[in-house]
Amino acid sequence: MQKNDAAANAFGIIGTLCWTLQLLPQIWKSYREKSTKGLSANLVLLWGLVGIPLGIYNTIQGNGVILVVQPQVFGVLCIISWAQCQYYDRRRSVAWCAWALAIIFALFVGLEAGIIFALRPPYERGERSADIALRFFSVLASVMLALALVDQYVEIWRHRAVVGVSLAFIFVDMMGGVFCDLSLAFQGQFDPWAGVAYTLVTVMDAVVLIAAMILNPRARRRKRRQQDADAERRSGSISLSDNTAAQEARGKEPTVTPMEGTDEKDRVQPESA
Known part of the structure; x- marks a missing residue:
């Protein structure tokens, strides 16, 4: 594709905004509900640490300021x-x-900055070992992104629904990958190593959204059936209790035993209780 710096920067900015704002719905959802049930802690931790190899790769490769800031x-x-x-x-x-x-952020900044300063000079000199190391960081970022979502897939399988994860977060994350891919495409020479990471996120996010569309309605139907069954059991229990109480009340009605020599018509009829 022909190089277009304006389009590359525009798509890069949109992708960065998506990957910047995407987690805000998830953070707000967790704060509002005071729970992160169904959200894989390993997912967000690995995605956070992905910023290190992806930031190293984009910085040294020179993929533009926008794509350098975005992983951070x-x-x-x-x-x-x-x-x-x-x-x-x-x-x-x-x-x-x-x-x-504090510890994670310190390691994040120190490790990334140290590797960039150590790797950039030999890479600029064209040393093969530096090029291999840079490719390694790109592959590492892709592997970490994939592993993180696999753990979320396990949570989806366990709950048989997509719960705890903001679907807005997943959708915006997916679009962030799409726009970052477009930014790479308009830089003239498409970087396949960076493209693999962004495309992998796009595809795996789409799987989560498809799972939500299929599994969540089924989960709601199961929940309604369970609620109806519970209501019927409670109703049956209440009816049984009422019947038992009525039978006990009838069994306690007072009776008067007729005296000897009293005619049948003169017998005192019992009053209702």
């Missing part, structure tokens, strides 16, 4: 979502979560 923002928001998983579902303290965030 994406990684930070993913790690925040991971901290929510620790706080809401694993009952970690606020202090524990704050220390964990």
Whole structure:
């Protein structure tokens, strides 16, 4: 495709906005519900750490400022979502979560910056070992993205529905991958290594959305049937209790035993209770 810097930057900005804003619905959903049930903590942790190899690759490869910034923002928001998983579902303290965030962010910045400064000079000199190392980081990012979503697939299989995950988050994430691919396409020479990572995210996100469209209606029908069955059991239990109480009340009605020598017509009839 012919190089078009304006289109590459425009699609890159849109992709970055998608991958920046995508986690906000998920973070807000977890905060509002005070729960991250159904959201894989491994998913958001691995996605957060993907920012390291993807940031290294995009920075050294020179894929544009937008695609360099995008993994950093994406990684930070993913790690925040991971901290929510620790706080809401694993009952970690606020202090524990704050220390964990600080340590992870420090390692994130230090590791990425150190590798970039170490790898860029030999890569610019055209050394083969540096080129192989750069390809390794691209493949590593793709593998981490795939593994993260596989863990979410396990959560979907376990619940037989897509729960705990904001579908808006998944959809925007998918579109972020599409626009990042388009940004690469308009840079003149498509970078297949970076493209694999973005395309993999797009396809695997689409699988989650398709699973939600198929499994979530089934889960709602199962829930309604269960609620109807519970209501019928409660109704039957109440009716049985009422019948038992009525029978006991009838069994306690007072009777008067007629005295000897009393005619049948003179017998005192019992009054109703």
